[in-house]
Amino acid sequence: MKVYFDHNATTPLHPEVKKEMIAAMEMFGNPSSMHTYGREARANVEASRRKVAEFIGAHDEEIIFVGSGSEANNTVLSLFVCATNQCVGGCGMRSTIITTRIEHPCVLETAECLAHRGAHVKYLDVDRYGKIDLDQLQGMLGDDVGLVSVMMANNEIGTLQDIEAITKMVHASGAYMHTDAVQAVGKVPVDVRRLGVDFLTISGHKIYGPKGVGALFVKKGVSYCPLIRGGHQERGRRAGTENTLGILGLGRAVEMRALEMTEEHNRMVQLKTALKEGIEARIDDISINGHPTDSLAGTLNVSFEGVEGEAVLLYLDLEGIAVSTGSACASGSLDPSHVLLATGVDAERAHGSIRFSMGRESTMQEVDYLLDVLPGTINKIRNMSTAYIKGGVHAASR
Amino acid sequence: MLQAGEWAYSDTLKEHFMNPKNILQGENTDDFDGVGMEGNLQCGDQMMVVIKVDREKDVITDCQWKTYGCASAIASTSVLSEMVKGRTLDQAFNISPKEVALELGGLPDNKIHCSVLGDKALRAAINDYYTRNGMTDKVKKADVKVICQCMNVTDHDIEDAVLEGARTYLELQEHTKLGTVCGQCKDEAELLLEKFKHIHFGV
Numbered sequence: 001m002k003v004y005f006d007h008n009a010t011t012p013l014h015p016e017v018k019k020e021m022i023a024a025m026e027m028f029g030n031p032s033s034m035h036t037y038g039r040e041a042r043a044n045v046e047a048s049r050r051k052v053a054e055f056i057g058a059h060d061e062e063i064i065f066v067g068s069g070s071e072a073n074n075t076v077l078s079l080f081v082c083a084t085n086q087c088v089g090g091c092g093m094r095s096t097i098i099t100t101r102i103e104h105p106c107v108l109e110t111a112e113c114l115a116h117r118g119a120h121v122k123y124l125d126v127d128r129y130g131k132i133d134l135d136q137l138q139g140m141l142g143d144d145v146g147l148v149s150v151m152m153a154n155n156e157i158g159t160l161q162d163i164e165a166i167t168k169m170v171h172a173s174g175a176y177m178h179t180d181a182v183q184a185v186g187k188v189p190v191d192v193r194r195l196g197v198d199f200l201t202i203s204g205h206k207i208y209g210p211k212g213v214g215a216l217f218v219k220k221g222v223s224y225c226p227l228i229r230g231g232h233q234e235r236g237r238r239a240g241t242e243n244t245l246g247i248l249g250l251g252r253a254v255e256m257r258a259l260e261m262t263e264e265h266n267r268m269v270q271l272k273t274a275l276k277e278g279i280e281a282r283i284d285d286i287s288i289n290g291h292p293t294d295s296l297a298g299t300l301n302v303s304f305e306g307v308e309g310e311a312v313l314l315y316l317d318l319e320g321i322a323v324s325t326g327s328a329c330a331s332g333s334l335d336p337s338h339v340l341l342a343t344g345v346d347a348e349r350a351h352g353s354i355r356f357s358m359g360r361e362s363t364m365q366e367v368d369y370l371l372d373v374l375p376g377t378i379n380k381i382r383n384m385s386t387a388y389i390k391g392g393v394h395a396a397s398r
Numbered sequence: 399m400l401q402a403g404e405w406a407y408s409d410t411l412k413e414h415f416m417n418p419k420n421i422l423q424g425e426n427t428d429d430f431d432g433v434g435m436e437g438n439l440q441c442g443d444q445m446m447v448v449i450k451v452d453r454e455k456d457v458i459t460d461c462q463w464k465t466y467g468c469a470s471a472i473a474s475t476s477v478l479s480e481m482v483k484g485r486t487l488d489q490a491f492n493i494s495p496k497e498v499a500l501e502l503g504g505l506p507d508n509k510i511h512c513s514v515l516g517d518k519a520l521r522a523a524i525n526d527y528y529t530r531n532g533m534t535d536k537v538k539k540a541d542v543k544v545i546c547q548c549m550n551v552t553d554h555d556i557e558d559a560v561l562e563g564a565r566t567y568l569e570l571q572e573h574t575k576l577g578t579v580c581g582q583c584k585d586e587a588e589l590l591l592e593k594f595k596h597i598h599f600g601v
Contacts, residue, residue, distance in 0.1 A: 308442055310468035311415075318416065327442065327468070336442065348439040384421045386435065386444045387466035 003321040003366040007206075007359035008155050008183060008299060013249070014208035014360075020252045021210065021245055031242050032233065041244045048251025052215050055254040056200065057191040064216045064234045065247050069182040069203030070106035072216035073149075075227040075238075076178045076199045077110045080146045081119045094146030094175065096120040100132055101342040102159075103151050104180060108338075111149075120144070128344050129291035130159030134169065141173035148177050152184035156326060156339040156355055157290030158299030160188065167196040176222065182206055182214075186257040187265070187296055198222050204246060208360065209253030213246030264360050268297035271358050271367050275300055278371040283378055285388075289340060289353060298358040301326070303340075303349040306388020307381040312354055315377045321370055326353035348387070407469060408503030414473035419480055422448055422462040430462070432530065434522025437515045443467030445475050447519040449482070449490075451527055456487050463519075470505055471512040477501050478516045491524050491538060493517050495561065496598060510561040510598070545590065546583040551576040553590055560594040567591060 004012070013021075024044065029037030031045050045065070053060045066072045080097055099111055101123050111121045122140050124132045132150060141148075148170045153160050163179050170177040178199035181190055186207035192200055200217040204210050216238075218224055224237055231239030279286060285305040304312065309327030316323055326337030327350070335341075336350035345353070356370070382388040405412055427433050430448035437444035443466060450460035461479040465472050478498050482490045498513040499505045505513060521538070528536040543553045551574045559573035567584070570591055571577055577584050595601050 306466065308467050308471070311472060314415065314469045346440075347442070351439075351442040383423075384418060384464055384472065385466040386446045386464040387439050 001320055001366070001369045003362075003370055005356045005358055005362065005366070005370065006322045006324050007362075008158075008296075008355065008357035009324055010205045010211065011208045011359055012361070013210065014253055014256050016256050017209055017249045017252045021249045024245060024248050027244060027248075029244075031244060041242070044248050044251075045242050045244055048247045051251040051254050052202065055190075055258055056185065056202070056217060057193050058217050059220060061235065062192075062217055062220055064218060064237050065242060065250075066214045066216050066238055067212055067240075067243070069180065069201050069206075069214045070104075071227070072201040072203075072214050073104065073106045073178075073180055074110050075216060076201070077107065077114060077147070077149065078227055079225055080176075081114045081117050094144060096122060096142075096145045097147045097149065098122045098124060098137070098140050098145055098175075099149045100124040100126060100151065102126055102130060102154055102156075102339045103149065104155060104182070107149055107151070107180060124150070126159075126342050129294075130154055130157050130289075130339070130343050131291060131294070132161060132166070134162075134165065137166065137169060141169065141175065143174060145173060145175040148175055149180065150178075151180040151182075152190070153181070153187065153296050154290070154339060155183045156337055157301045157343070158183075158296035158357075159291040160184065160294045160296065163195045163197060171196065183296065183299075186254065186261055187268075187298065192217055192219070202250075204250040204253060207253050207257050210246045210249040213243050213250050215250065260360060265297050268358060268362075271362055271364060272297055272300050274364060275356060275358075275367050275370070276302075278367065279374065282371060282375045287345075287349065289343065289345060296357075298362070300356045301340075301353060302356070303345065303353045304378050305349065305352060306385045307352045307378060308385075309352055309354055311381050312352075312377060315380065316370075316373065319373045319377070321373060324355045324357075326355065327351045406506055407473070410477070410501070410503040411470060411473040411505070414476040414502070415469045418472055418476040420460075420462045420476065422446070422464050430460075432523040432525075432527030434519040434524070434526055436519040436522060437467075439466060443471045443512060443515055445471065445515045445519040447475070447479070447516065447523045449520075449523045449527065451487065453531075458482050458485055458487065458490055461520075463516075465516075467512060467515075468509070470502075470509040471515065473502055474498050474505075474513040474516045475519075478513075478520060482520060487524050487527070491521055493520065507599070508563055511558065514558060514561055545587055546574070546576040547580075551583075551587075556587060556590045557594045557598075560591065561598060564591070565595065 029041040031042040049060050049063050053063045097119055115121045126132055150161050150166055152163050167177040176198040179197050180201045182201055182203040185202050198219045202215040204213040226237050228239045287303045289301040309325030313325045326340050336347055340350040427448050431451045432449045435446045446464045448462050449458050452459050461482045463475045463479050465475045495514045495517055525537045545551055555574050559570050564570040564573045567588055576587055
């Protein structure tokens with residue numbers, strides 16, 4: 001049996017998206033051209049823009065197509081440190097950026113880079129469930145703060161933040177609000193008017209669309225400065241000939257999300273409950289990471305004591321099961337997941353954490369198969385581990 | 399280039415990972431003549447190596463292990479336990495991480511450090527055997543030289559840093575904090591950096 005439980009990493013194309021993209025393969029025109037070929041491509045790009053805008057409650061002209069969620073996040077943060085006079089942050093007046101310790105690296109590393117270029121960056125802590133503390137945010141806000149960037153749903157542990165409440169506080173202080181909603185869009189309802197945000201990031205391949213395409217929502221009236229310059233595409237806000245096929249796929253993907261996400265959510269809740277309870281019943285010495293209720297329905301993050309995540313991932317892969325890990329070893333660095341460490345999970349448990357992320361094609365049979373395989377896998381690794389003795393006593397500490 | 403369906407690891411490594419040899423069953427090490435443990439759980443890998451020794455011939459007759467770590471850590475200890483059987487204590491003591499990696503059919507650069515722990519644990523087990531048998535004169539301390547006096551960084555630390563991926567003086571500093579106070583050790587550290595890069599990676 002093949003089981004793909006790594007939907008937070010990427011998703012397979014929705015069959016409807018694939019169908020539409022294949023049908024459009026012959027469409028090669030440049031949307032900027034005035035002839036028939038160009039107009040056909042332009043019409044498709046604008047139709048997709050409308051679909052994306054509609055899906056998140058935005059106006060068409062508030063949607064900028066970009067190459068990825070990472071590009072969108074880089075763009076937003078970079079708006080606030082800029083050498084020109086159009087700088088959104090007011091050129092040094094509001095040069096502080098507030099973000100969290102559990103953002104995606106494309107936010108954290110951009111923030112770090114901007115800090116070298118004169119920005120001040122402050123990091124919000126999270127509690128053991130991955131939630132930020134609104135009081136801490138209140139304490140950080142002030143007339144030096146230009147931007148607050150808080151992800152809506154965390155990719156590793158699934159924890160959801162209250163973006164609406166956060167945005168109200170941020171706006172009251174005069175700062176702009178960005179949310180990286182790459183993991184939230186298409187899984188939980190996202191309405192930019194209700195949330196109130198100024199910037200919001202979407203990625204195509206997390207919602208059964210193609211890779212290499214994303215969308216950035218920029219609220220009307222918010223000043224803007226392109227990251228990629230040199231073309232009038234996207235109303236001069238993102239240069240480069242449009243990824244027409246990708247944009248077409250993204251449009252179809254959000255259409256399908258609108259049709260499927262409500263029913264799917266209920267199914268995800270059932271699958272996650274079965275998976276969580278099954279693991280708890282079958283395997284000792286585990287802990288669940290992330291928020292018990294305010295969390296993505298399809299995401300379950302579990303630490304298995306005494307095992308190292310990469311070994312679990314590869315043994316499961318041999319059984320046809322695809323998952324991911326917060327272990328350092330799998331990513332090539334030596335430090336385990338910064339998200340888990342920020343929630344107070346110790347390094348050892350972080351090394352032994354596995355993320356199961358289910359999606360639209362996941363079934364209860366797949367959960368059952370995983371539950372058949374997993375206990376043996378964990379036992380096999382624990383049996384050869386210096387770190388595990390039943391009951392959680394560590395050889396190392398004796 | 400990696401082909402579809404192919405692992406980042408060699409077939410030999412994959413085989414040792416799927417079917418590890420000589421795992422120590424249970425926790426009792428009383429039947430063994432030497433026990434060595436290296437690494438720690440916080441860093442994500444820890445290895446214990448236990449050996450039985452033929453006292454007449456100074457030859458290792460059995461070697462078992464436990465490892466907490468990733469696939470290459472598990473496979474490194476497994477292959478090491480096969481390599482040492484029948485070797486004299488001296489021969490076993492001198493097994494290098496490079497030999498272990500070679501036996502495994504190579505390791506990705508960022509996984510070399512996994513094979514370093516196994517031979518360290520083996521050396522600790524051999525030293526433990528000497529200590530238990532009153533042969534303290536034979537306990538070998540691998541020669542260690544302190545290079546950075548301020549931060550107490552040794553030549554071995556530099557070697558480990560290279561194995562873990564440091565290729566430039568800046569990266570070496572990030573790994574070890576070497577030369578971050580007075581900076582007088584820079585020349586010597588750079589020479590060692592080049593030396594270990596050459597030894598382990600041929601660059």
